[in-house]
Amino acid sequence: MLRVGVNGYGTIGKRVADAVAAQPDMEVAGVAKTTPNFEAEAAHRRGYPVHAAREDRRDAFDDAGVPVAGDLDDLVVESDIVVDCTPAGIGAENRAVYERHDTPALYQGGEDADVADASFNARANYDEVAASDAEHVRVVSCNTTGLSRVLAPLDEQYGVEKARATLVRRGGDPSQPDRGPINDILPDPVTVPSHHGPDVNTVLPDLAVDTMGVTVPATLMHLHSVNVTLETEAEAAAVAETLTDESRVFLVPGDARVAGPAHLKEYAQDAGRPRGDLWENCVWAESIAVEGRDLYFFQAIHQESDVVPENVDAIRAVCTDTEAAESVVETNRALGVGF
Numbered sequence: 001m002l003r004v005g006v007n008g009y010g011t012i013g014k015r016v017a018d019a020v021a022a023q024p025d026m027e028v029a030g031v032a033k034t035t036p037n038f039e040a041e042a043a044h045r046r047g048y049p050v051h052a053a054r055e056d057r058r059d060a061f062d063d064a065g066v067p068v069a070g071d072l073d074d075l076v077v078e079s080d081i082v083v084d085c086t087p088a089g090i091g092a093e094n095r096a097v098y099e100r101h102d103t104p105a106l107y108q109g110g111e112d113a114d115v116a117d118a119s120f121n122a123r124a125n126y127d128e129v130a131a132s133d134a135e136h137v138r139v140v141s142c143n144t145t146g147l148s149r150v151l152a153p154l155d156e157q158y159g160v161e162k163a164r165a166t167l168v169r170r171g172g173d174p175s176q177p178d179r180g181p182i183n184d185i186l187p188d189p190v191t192v193p194s195h196h197g198p199d200v201n202t203v204l205p206d207l208a209v210d211t212m213g214v215t216v217p218a219t220l221m222h223l224h225s226v227n228v229t230l231e232t233e234a235e236a237a238a239v240a241e242t243l244t245d246e247s248r249v250f251l252v253p254g255d256a257r258v259a260g261p262a263h264l265k266e267y268a269q270d271a272g273r274p275r276g277d278l279w280e281n282c283v284w285a286e287s288i289a290v291e292g293r294d295l296y297f298f299q300a301i302h303q304e305s306d307v308v309p310e311n312v313d314a315i316r317a318v319c320t321d322t323e324a325a326e327s328v329v330e331t332n333r334a335l336g337v338g339f
C-alpha cells in the first residue's frame with residue numbers, strides 16, 4: 001500500500017486526497033494545511049490525519065478544535081510520496097522539505113516547470129517519466145492537461161502540423177469569491193502567444209502549438225476553441241472516433257442538448273459525481289468539423305478536477321513499475337471516469 005501525503009488541502013488537494021483514498025493500492029497518510037478553516041474540519045471529518053503545515057499555526061488548530069496529527073515534517077516522514085497542492089509558488093519552496101527527507105513529490109501546474117525534474121500528463125508522457133526515475137514531477141495545469149489529452153492522439157493518428165487554441169478561461173473557481181472579472185472580458189495574458197503552448201511542450205516537446213487566453217466572468221469550466229492543421233486529411237467522423245477511443249475524453253452527443261458548462265455540471269451532479277466533478281475533456285461532437293486538413297472543435301475543461309486522475313497516475317509512475325495503460329485503467333475504474 002502506497003502511503004500518500006497531501007500538502008495543501010484546497011480545490012485540488014481535497015480532490016486528490018479522495019482520489020487516492022479510492023485507489024486499491026494507495027492510502028492517505030495525512031493532509032497538511034496552514035489554516036484550520038472549514039476545509040481542515042472537513043478533512044478531519046473524512047478521517048484524514050490533519051497536519052499543521054507551519055509550526056507557528058499549530059495553536060490556531062488547537063484553538064479551532066481541529067485535532068493535529070503532527071507538522072509537515074511528520075507528514076513527509078509518514079509518506080512514500082507527497083502530492084504538493086499548495087498555491088502556485090509555494091510548491092517550489094517546499095521542495096527542500098521533501099528533499100531533506102528523501103521523499104518523492106508531485107507538484108501542480110501553478111508551479112514553473114523547473115520546480116521538478118519532469119512534467120507529466122498520463123496520455124502524453126507517462127512512460128518517459130516512469131523510465132526517467134524522476135522523483136520530483138509536476139502534473140501540468142488544467143488547461144495543459146486538456147490540450148495534451150486531445151493533441152497526443154490527434155498527432156499519433158493524423159500528425160499535427162500546427163495546433164492553435166483560444167482558451168476562454170473561468171475567472172475563478174466557484175469557491176473563490178475574491179476573483180474576477182465580474183463584468184469584463186480580458187485578453188489574459190494580453191501578450192500572444194500565451195504560456196500554455198510552451199507548457200504543452202513540457203509533455204509533448206515536438207508538437208507545434210500556439211495558444212491565446214481570454215478570461216471571462218464565469219466559474220464553472222474553461223472552454224477551448226481548438227483549430228488543428230493535420231498532416232493528413234481526415235473525415236470529421238473519423239476524428240470523432242479517434243477522440244471517442246480516449247478514456248478521458250467525453251464526446252458530448254448532439255441529442256443531449258448540452259448548451260455549455262452549466263449543463264455539463266448539472267449532468268455530472270445528476271450522475272452522482274462527487275462535487276459534480278468532470279474528470280474528462282468534454283468535446284462537443286457536433287462541433288467537430290474538418291475543412292481540408294483543418295480540424296475545428298470546442299471542448300470544455302473542468303479546471304477543478306481534470307488533473308486529479310493525472311495526479312493518481314503520476315504517483316504510480318514515480319513510485320511503482322505499473323505501466324501507463326494499467327494505471328490509467330485502474331485510476332479510471334476506482335474513480336468512475338467515463339460516462
Ligand code: NAD
Nearest residue numbers: 008009010011012034053085086087088108110111142303
Ligand atoms: P487553493 O487555494 O484552492 O488551495 C491551496 C491550499 O493550500 C489551501 O487550503 C491553503 O490554505 C493551503 N496552503 C496555503 N499555503 C500553504 C502552505 N504554505 N503549506 C500548506 N498548505 C498551504 O489552490 P488550488 O486551486 O487547489 O491550487 C493548488 C495548485 O494547483 C496550484 O499550483 C494551482 O495553480 C494548481 N491548479 C489549480 C487548478 C484550479 O483550477 N483550481 C487547476 C489545476 C491546477
